[in-house]
Amino acid sequence: METIYDILKEEHDQLADLLQQAVADSSKVSFLKIRIRAEPHMIGEEKFFYPRLEETEELRDLIAEAYKEHNEAKALISEMEVMEERDESWTSKLSELKQSIDHHVKEEENKVFERARNVLSQQEAEELAEQYVEFKRSYMNRVEAGELPV
Template sequence: METIYDILKAEHDQVAELFQQALSDGSKVSFVKIRIKTDPHMMGEEKFFYPLLEKKEELRDLVSEAYKEHNEAKALISEMEDMDERDENWTAKLSELKQSIDHHVQEEESKVFERARNALSQKEAEEIAQQYIEFKRSYMNRVETGEPLA
């Protein structure tokens, strides 16, 4: 059965591909695709994965850092929402966002996942995966139907 690590890693890879496209074409459309992928990803991690990890003392510092990195990415995404792709700072902001997310992904995959695998059972990792998948399914249904996301 799929674990939360499998799902998050696959999504990290998808976002990396979306960044390649966005940096190649510089379009707002490509940026929006990144946002559509990262918004529920970060929300799901913060709702299901990180709270469980915070219960483990040896993971608290890493999780705290992960929240900070999410907040940095969210701030950049919010800033870019109001920008036009023809803005002279657009490409620089997109690169800054990519660097921020790349750093977060590297830290998460090399440190958080490794320590979490030692702290959580296989069953717990699979259960979190199911909760995360259900959350994302519900989130995307709300996006498609125009329901509020909060």
Template sequence: MESIYDILIKEHNMVSDLFQQVLRDNSRETLLKIKAALDPHMAGEEKLFYSELEKKEELSELVSHAVEEHDEARSIMSELESMKEGDKNWTSKIKELKESIDHHVEEEEGEVFEKAQKVISQKKAEEIAQQYLEFKKSFKQETPASMH
């Protein structure tokens, strides 16, 4: 059975591929695909994975740092949403978002997952994975498909 780590890593890779695509095509459509992938991912991580880690005092600082990085990504995404594709800062803002996400993923897959595996059993990691997948299904139903 898949653990939360397997799922999150797969999603990180998918988002990384989408960033490669948006840097090639510079399209709003690709950016919206990134947003559609990131929103439930970050919300699910915070609600299910990070909340579990926060129960361990030694991980609370790590978790609050990760949440700050999510907030930074949301803020940059929000700026991008208010821009037009051809805007002079469009590409540099996309690169800023990509760098922010890349940095977060690197820390998460390295430090966060490593420490989490020491305090969360494999069974619990699999339970969180199931809850996460359920959460994402309901998240998609509640969120309008288009933001135009």
């Protein structure tokens, strides 16, 4: 069965592709594809993954850092939402966003996942995956139903 690491890693890879695409074409459409994937990913991690890891004392600093990096990405995303691709700083904001997310993903995969594997049992990692996938499904349904801003 898939674990939370498998699911998150898969989404990280998709995000990396989208970021590369966005930097290549510098379009707002490409940016919006990143946003619609990055936002529920971060919310899901903050809802199901991070709180469980914070229970372990020695993971707290690492998770605090992860929240900080999420907030940095979220701030950039909301800044870019109201920008146009012809804006002077669009390209630099986009590469800032790419750097910020790439860095966070690397830290998450190399440090957070690594330590989490010592804390979570296989069964727990599978249960978290189920909860996360279920959350994502209902979030995306709400987006499609127009209940959440896109």
